Amino acid sequence: MSLPAVAAPGGPTLEVRNLRTHFFTRAGVVKAVDDVSFTVERGKVMGLVGESGSGKTVTGFSIIGLVDPPGRITGGQVLFQGTDLASLSEAEMRNLRGNRIAMIFQDPMMTLNPVLRIDTQMIETVQAHARVSREEARQRARDALGQVGIPSPDERLRAYPHQFSGGMRQRVAIAIALLHKPELIIADEPTTALDVTIQGQILAEAQKLCAQFGTALIWITHDLSVVAGLADDIAVMYAGKVVESGEVGAVLDAPLHPYTAGLIGSVPSRNRRGAPLSQIPGMTPSLLNLPAGCAFRARCPRAESRCAEPPPFAEYLPGRHARCIHPYIEEAVRA
């Protein structure tokens, strides 16, 4: 099952260029994703970070083509191994989803059907994209469960989703995503609902996966600490736009954008114990009727009159982009 045009193997797994996804609601146009660009290389983890309503989940849904009306992709390109996904028919897209691009949701019950046994669901997924016997499909399902660290997979295959704990369910969802060894996995807050020790287990699985199969991974989260430990690159979203992107260590050590800096400063462990946390004043703006110019300027310590103009998404340092006209460049160069 190959795509109409397969790019050279050296290219990035995914390239998102100026993606725009707008929701045409009765109250007005919500620009949930508004000019988002980033690249994910083979075997790398991209951390897509933002607060609620920043558009990070809609970005994920747009890539895999799951945006429902009144939402619509209104511009930009999603290049999967060089092929523009917008140019594919619905049938071709379906061929890709679950096969070469997979998604893991925050709530595993979004993936799992509560009234079907795990084996039924997994065998169905295998046979949807591969012509194999039921027995072989079952074998693959069992292997996938074993791979994500589910003990006694043979027995567990016969269980129903409600018989699993939250962490185990998320593993099953991950195992289903892995069935066809996809080249790209989009994981939307997969560990947010889990306990710390279980989160650690899932993160370990994710790391193994990228190293073993060269899977590219987009890890959508609000948790900077998770991204710090897991990701290679980071893209920070605010009000539908990527405001900063770059190598994860460089960005977290010396952010260019004042929003990224504020976000990092609010993390308790970045502050002296007991001292007041540095905080970003105000709150996230509504995506309806965003003012022109930089959406962060009302909360920004560096805001000036020029910020009323839309700032460009420019490369200020090699491999590091920011959407700001007065980024913290000296600090970043010094770091």
Added chain:
Amino acid sequence: MSEVMDPPHAVAATTPPIVEIRGVYKRFSRSLDFAAKLARRLGVTVREDVVHAVDGVDLSIRRGEVVGLVGESGCGKSTLGRMVAGIMPPTEGSILSHGRDLRSLSGVEARRTKLRTQMIFQDPYASLNPRLKVEDIVGEAPLVHGLVRREDFAGYVDEQFRRAGLDPGLKKRYPHQFSGGQRQRIGIARALAVQPEFLVCDEAVAALDVSIQAQILNLFMKLRQELDLTYLFISHDLGVVEHLSDRVVIMYLGRVVEEAPAEDVFRSANHPYTQALLSEVPRIDTRKRAFAGVKGEIPSPLAPPSGCHFHPRCPHAMERCRIERPALREIAPGRRSACHLNDAA
């Protein structure tokens, strides 16, 4: 900020515990259905499902202290918090407020004691009545309890709003018209309106975005200084607890496994569970680390493991851990831990 009110009840200057929990157990059992009752009557042994949510906890909280209560889901931290707040009676054991058992109090005295402890909940929407204006949410309790007269109501509510960092001009609105962070501020204003001395915060910032979370945590710290408050801060987020707490209590499956000053816990945890928990916490300063994961799952509180609850997941488990429950004993001044390894040393 307007002038700060004095705590309502003058407490002796020596710092005896404000709250003391002695040998507290909380069990939830599911009552048998008809078939099971019938079977039992016919002589079949039917066991009731009993969840040991809190399994023998001792804890004392001194005046002015911030105690962080940490644990994973199902460890009983919320149940313990509710019992401390007086919302839920313990199955066994006693909870003392200023040295007096909550259950021995009655009438006016019981009410007054209960008012002194207030609770702030995780979900700021579910804990606010959607059909009341926020001024009534904040002002109802002090009015009912006679802390404010009708004619002073408006001014009193305004003051509570300002103290929680809310604009009093918004007080005629309903909860759904506020953002998550603002709703949490309303919850805080409501709790403080009855002039408590002790706040139980149950995952009070868990539902908030990082930047809003920082604002609320700062508010908690500011209020602590202004009002001389004592906190029991329940959270699964170790970063938050480390930042805020003077003392940390770690629970696992209904039991306290370790208790120590915050700095000591985060510098050198004693209990293997605490060590595992701390090593799993993602930190913003660690890059590209290899996650390992504590092996195994959190066991069901319906059928907790024998002996030490942590032994099936513990890398140091010995034969003794399977049989004998380790006692929570002092390992250094102010530090307690429940692990058999401490006896060997």
